[in-house]
Amino acid sequence: MKALVYTGPKEMTFRDEAMPEPKDGEVLVQIGAVGICGSDLHAYLGHDERRPAPLILGHEGAGIVRSSASDQHSDLDGQAVVINPLVSCGTCGYCTTGLTNQCQQREIISMTPRQGAFAEYVAIPRRNLVAVPEGMSLATASLAEPIATGWHAVTKGANLITRPLAESKALVYGGGAVGLAAALSLHAQGCRQIYLAETNALRRDTVNNAAVCTVFDPTSNPLVADNSMDLVVDCVGNKHTRMGASAAVKPGGVIIHVGLQDSLEGLDIRKFTLQEVTFAGSYTYTMQDFRATVEAMHNGALGALDWIQERPLSEGADAFDDLLNGRIAAAKVVLLPEG
Amino acid sequence: MKALVYTGPKEMTFRDEAMPEPKDGEVLVQIGAVGICGSDLHAYLGHDERRPAPLILGHEGAGIVRSSASDQHSDLDGQAVVINPLVSCGTCGYCTTGLTNQCQQREIISMTPRQGAFAEYVAIPRRNLVAVPEGMSLATASLAEPIATGWHAVTKGANLITRPLAESKALVYGGGAVGLAAALSLHAQGCRQIYLAETNALRRDTVNNAAVCTVFDPTSNPLVADNSMDLVVDCVGNKHTRMGASAAVKPGGVIIHVGLQDSLEGLDIRKFTLQEVTFAGSYTYTMQDFRATVEAMHNGALGALDWIQERPLSEGADAFDDLLNGRIAAAKVVLLPEG
Numbered sequence: 001m002k003a004l005v006y007t008g009p010k011e012m013t014f015r016d017e018a019m020p021e022p023k024d025g026e027v028l029v030q031i032g033a034v035g036i037c038g039s040d041l042h043a044y045l046g047h048d049e050r051r052p053a054p055l056i057l058g059h060e061g062a063g064i065v066r067s068s069a070s071d072q073h074s075d076l077d078g079q080a081v082v083i084n085p086l087v088s089c090g091t092c093g094y095c096t097t098g099l100t101n102q103c104q105q106r107e108i109i110s111m112t113p114r115q116g117a118f119a120e121y122v123a124i125p126r127r128n129l130v131a132v133p134e135g136m137s138l139a140t141a142s143l144a145e146p147i148a149t150g151w152h153a154v155t156k157g158a159n160l161i162t163r164p165l166a167e168s169k170a171l172v173y174g175g176g177a178v179g180l181a182a183a184l185s186l187h188a189q190g191c192r193q194i195y196l197a198e199t200n201a202l203r204r205d206t207v208n209n210a211a212v213c214t215v216f217d218p219t220s221n222p223l224v225a226d227n228s229m230d231l232v233v234d235c236v237g238n239k240h241t242r243m244g245a246s247a248a249v250k251p252g253g254v255i256i257h258v259g260l261q262d263s264l265e266g267l268d269i270r271k272f273t274l275q276e277v278t279f280a281g282s283y284t285y286t287m288q289d290f291r292a293t294v295e296a297m298h299n300g301a302l303g304a305l306d307w308i309q310e311r312p313l314s315e316g317a318d319a320f321d322d323l324l325n326g327r328i329a330a331a332k333v334v335l336l337p338e339g
Numbered sequence: 340m341k342a343l344v345y346t347g348p349k350e351m352t353f354r355d356e357a358m359p360e361p362k363d364g365e366v367l368v369q370i371g372a373v374g375i376c377g378s379d380l381h382a383y384l385g386h387d388e389r390r391p392a393p394l395i396l397g398h399e400g401a402g403i404v405r406s407s408a409s410d411q412h413s414d415l416d417g418q419a420v421v422i423n424p425l426v427s428c429g430t431c432g433y434c435t436t437g438l439t440n441q442c443q444q445r446e447i448i449s450m451t452p453r454q455g456a457f458a459e460y461v462a463i464p465r466r467n468l469v470a471v472p473e474g475m476s477l478a479t480a481s482l483a484e485p486i487a488t489g490w491h492a493v494t495k496g497a498n499l500i501t502r503p504l505a506e507s508k509a510l511v512y513g514g515g516a517v518g519l520a521a522a523l524s525l526h527a528q529g530c531r532q533i534y535l536a537e538t539n540a541l542r543r544d545t546v547n548n549a550a551v552c553t554v555f556d557p558t559s560n561p562l563v564a565d566n567s568m569d570l571v572v573d574c575v576g577n578k579h580t581r582m583g584a585s586a587a588v589k590p591g592g593v594i595i596h597v598g599l600q601d602s603l604e605g606l607d608i609r610k611f612t613l614q615e616v617t618f619a620g621s622y623t624y625t626m627q628d629f630r631a632t633v634e635a636m637h638n639g640a641l642g643a644l645d646w647i648q649e650r651p652l653s654e655g656a657d658a659f660d661d662l663l664n665g666r667i668a669a670a671k672v673v674l675l676p677e678g
Binding site: 094097099101102104160162163237242251252257258259260263264267268269270271272273274275276277278279280281282283 | 433436438440441443499501502576581590591596597598599602603606607608609610611612613614615616617618619620621622
C-alpha cells in the first residue's frame with residue numbers, strides 16, 4: 001500500500017509500505033480521510049522520542065472496513081467508520097470503569113508499536129470503531145478525534161465546577177482544532193459566555209467564523225479580567241497560558257490542562273491553595289466521549305464543521321511544510337489517500 | 340482584659356488590652372482554651388504581612404458565651420461554644436452556596452481588622468458558633484478548627500477520586516495537627532490504607548500513637564512507591580512535598596494541597612496532563628465541615644484526641660519559643676487564659 005512515512009526530521013516520504021496485518025479482534029480499515037495533529041507536527045520536527053523514524057504517523061482516521069467473507073468481522077465489511085486510535089487493554093481497573101484513556105497499557109496508532117493512518121490501510125481493534133452517521137463525509141468524520149479531545153476536557157471541567165456551564169464563564173487558550181473543539185463543546189453543553197485566546201490572526205478568523213465565542217489576542221488585548229472565569233481550558237499548555245489561566249480563574253474555579261507545549265512553570269500555587277482552585281489534567285477521551293462526540297457532530301450541536309482544508313495524502317509533505325510555517329488558516333488539514 | 344499580644348518579631352507580650360466590642364449580630368465569648376497554629380508561628384516570626392504588630396493572634400478558640408439579660412443573644416448566655424474563626428459576608432454567591440471559605444470578603448479573627456483569641460474575650464458573629472457537646476472539655480473543643488481543616492481537605496479529596504476511600508490508598512504529608520487531622524479524617528471516612536510522611540521524629544511518635552496510619556520519614560525511607568496513591572493530602576506545601584506528591588499519585592489520582600510553606604515548584608505538570616491527575620487547593624473549611632468535625636470528635640470517630648499539651652496563656656511566650664525550637668512532641672499546644 002501507499003503511505004506517508006516520517007523518515008527523519010522534517011522529512012515525510014510518500015512510498016510503498018507493507019500492508020498492516022490485523023491481529024485477533026482487529027479489522028482492516030481503508031482510510032478515506034486522516035487529519036494532521038499538532039503531535040504529528042511535533043514528531044515531524046524530531047521532537048517526540050516516542051515516535052522515532054521511520055514511522056507512519058496519523059491517528060485521526062476515518063474510512064471503510066474491508067473484511068473478507070471468511071473473516072470473523074465480515075458483518076462489518078463496507079461499513080464507514082471513524083477510528084478511536086487509543087488502544088487500551090480492556091481489563092485493568094481503568095478500562096473496567098470506562099477510563100480507557102488512563103489505561104497504563106494503552107497504545108495509540110502512529111506510536112510504536114502501532115503504525116498510523118497516513119496510509120491506505122490501518123489495522124485497529126473492532127471495539128475502537130464508531131459507525132459514521134448517515135450523510136456525514138469521511139473528512140468530517142475524521143474530526144471526531146480532535147473534537148473528542150475538546151469534548152472530554154469540557155466534560156471534565158463541567159463535572160468539577162460547582163454550578164452549571166449555563167451559569168458559567170469559560171476561557172479557552174488556543175484556537176487550533178482542539179481549542180476550537182473545546183469552545184464548540186462548551187457551547188453545545190450550554191455555556192453562553194465563552195472567550196478564546198489565540199495569538200495567530202489566521203486562526204482567530206477561523207474561530208470567529210464558528211460564532212460561538214469572543215476571540216481575542218492575549219498578547220495585545222488582555223480582555224479577560226483577573227478572577228473572572230469559572231472554567232479555563234488550556235489547549236496550549238505553556239508557561240504563558242498557565243500564567244494567564246492562573247490569573248483569570250476565579251476563586252473556587254477550575255483549570256483543565258490539555259496542552260503539552262512545555263511543563264515547567266506558570267502555576268500560581270498559592271492562589272490555588274488560598275482560593276481553592278482545581279487544576280486537572282485532561283488526556284484524549286474515553287470511548288463514551290468518542291461516541292458522544294460523533295453524535296453531537298451529527299445532530300448539529302457543534303455547528304457546520306467547515307473549518308477543514310482537504311489535501312491529497314500524496315502531497316502530505318507540502319501540508320506539513322505549510323503548517324509548520326503558519327500558512328494555513330483552517331483549524332484542521334485532512335489528508336485523503338485517494339485524493 | 341488580659342491578652343497575649345504579638346508586639347514584634349519573636350516577641351509575645353502578656354498585657355492588658357481593651358475589651359472587644361461585639362457588633363450587630365455578634366456575641367462576646369470568654370475564651371477557655373485556644374490552640375497555637377503554624378500560621379501564628381509564621382506571624383510571630385514576622386513573616387506574615389497580613390498580621391502586622393501589634394495584634395492579638397490566635398484563631399482556634401473555645402469558650403463560654405457571656406451575654407447580658409438585655410442583649411439580643413441573652414438566650415446563649417453561659418453556653419459552651421467552639422468558634423469558627425472565619426467570618427464571611429453571608430450574602431455573596433459563595434456564601435449562599437455554602438462555600439463560605441471562598442467568600443472574597445472573608446475575615447478571620449487574628450488578622451486585621453479582627454483581633455484574635457489569645458485573650459480573655461473575643462467578639463464573634465453568633466452564626467460562627469457551634470455548641471460544645473456534653474462532656475467535651477474546652478481544650479478538646481478548641482481542636483475543632485485544625486481538625487476541620489483536615490476534614491475539609493479529605494472531604495474534597497473524597498469527592499474528586501473516582502472510587503470510595505474504602506477502596507483507596509492515601510498519603511498525607513505532614514504530622515502536625517492538620518496532617519494528623521487529615522489522617523484521622525481519612526480513617527473516619529473509611530480509608531484503611533493510610534501513609535503519613537513526617538521528617539520530625541517527635542511528631543512521628545505522636546502520630547504513631549493515633550494508630551490509624553503507617554508513619555515514615557520521607558528523607559530516609561521512601562516507603563511509598565511511585566504511581567501508587569489514589570489520594571495525596573499535602574499539609575506541608577513545599578517543593579519537596581509537591582515533588583513527592585507528584586511522584587506518588589497514581590494515574591487519575593488526586594492531590595489536595597493544604598500547606599503554604601512555599602509556592603514555587605515541584606509539580607509534574609506533564610504527568611498531571613498525560614495521566615489525568617487532579618490538583619486541588621484546599622483552604623480551611625465550610626460551616627458544615629466545622630459542624631461535622633465537632634460531631635465526629637464527639638462520637639469517637641476521630642479517636643482519643645489526646646495529642647494536646649496545655650499551658651497557661653500568661654506563659655504563651657515560652658510556648659512559642661519551644662515550638663519554634665522543635666521541643667514539643669504534642670501535635671497541638673493549647674493555651675488556657677485562666678490556667
